Amino acid sequence: MNVIIKQGIFLFVVQFVNCGVLPVDKCNLEDSACMTKAYQTALTTFVAGLPDYGVEVMDVMDLDDFAFDLSGLQFSLKEGKFKGLKGATIDNVKWNLKKKTAEVDFHLDGSVRGHYTAGGSILILPITGDGQMKLKLKNLHVHFVVNYEMEKDAEGNEHVILKKYSFTFDVKDHANFALTNLFNGNKELSDTMLMFLNQNWKQISEEFGKPVMEAAAKKMFKNIKSFLAKVPIAEIANV
Numbered sequence: 001m002n003v004i005i006k007q008g009i010f011l012f013v014v015q016f017v018n019c020g021v022l023p024v025d026k027c028n029l030e031d032s033a034c035m036t037k038a039y040q041t042a043l044t045t046f047v048a049g050l051p052d053y054g055v056e057v058m059d060v061m062d063l064d065d066f067a068f069d070l071s072g073l074q075f076s077l078k079e080g081k082f083k084g085l086k087g088a089t090i091d092n093v094k095w096n097l098k099k100k101t102a103e104v105d106f107h108l109d110g111s112v113r114g115h116y117t118a119g120g121s122i123l124i125l126p127i128t129g130d131g132q133m134k135l136k137l138k139n140l141h142v143h144f145v146v147n148y149e150m151e152k153d154a155e156g157n158e159h160v161i162l163k164k165y166s167f168t169f170d171v172k173d174h175a176n177f178a179l180t181n182l183f184n185g186n187k188e189l190s191d192t193m194l195m196f197l198n199q200n201w202k203q204i205s206e207e208f209g210k211p212v213m214e215a216a217a218k219k220m221f222k223n224i225k226s227f228l229a230k231v232p233i234a235e236i237a238n239v
Contacts, residue, residue: 131181
């Protein structure tokens with residue numbers, strides 16, 4: 001048994017070393033099927049954090065504080081956390097070497113929590129609150145696109161240098177809103193507002209969800225950019 005265990009550990013280490021930083025088989029960048037499988041395999045390792053490569057823990061992900069004023073709603077979230085990336089399913093990966101873009105489609109069940117403040121109105125109802133928020137997102141689909149350039153380091157190794165990103169998202173199945181201390185703790189008004197939010201989850205997530213998703217996308221981009229800037233592309237893909 002000990003011999004078998006040692007052999008298993010040895011094979012894992014060899015695979016990890018042979019494939020560079022991430023324990024995946026190398027693919028040609030434009031081989032979509034291979035890249036999709038590789039992204040899925042690497043996901044757990046990547047979101048757990050790679051501090052030597054500037055990659056923070058991304059599940060649970062600490063969000064930067066943000067605030068927005070949109071369609072009559074003033075909203076802020078502090079000490080926000082996003083959970084769910086490690087359970088994501090990678091649906092498709094597409095690199096275009098001529099256009100220098102990479103696109104990733106994935107879906108997950110996620111949640112966002114933190115300290116919120118809100119004032120103004122949501123759709124037709126007035127709202128005010130200062131407390132804790134938890135937002136559950138069921139079957140969240142994301143399309144993430146990055147633009148990049150290739151640059152050589154001092155040793156002549158080529159790196160993918162990310163320049164900008166964009167994304168779209170769609171909550172397919174359900175969004176559930178839970179907020180404490182709405183209307184200074186008035187239970188009747190709070191219950192009415194929460195019922196309204198959860199009955200109209202689709203429209204509300206579409207209209208007001210982008211700033212929340214932007215906070216998560218910004219952190220994802222930052223970590224992926226740091227990783228690719230430190231690791232030559234030849235170590236993680238066939239080029």
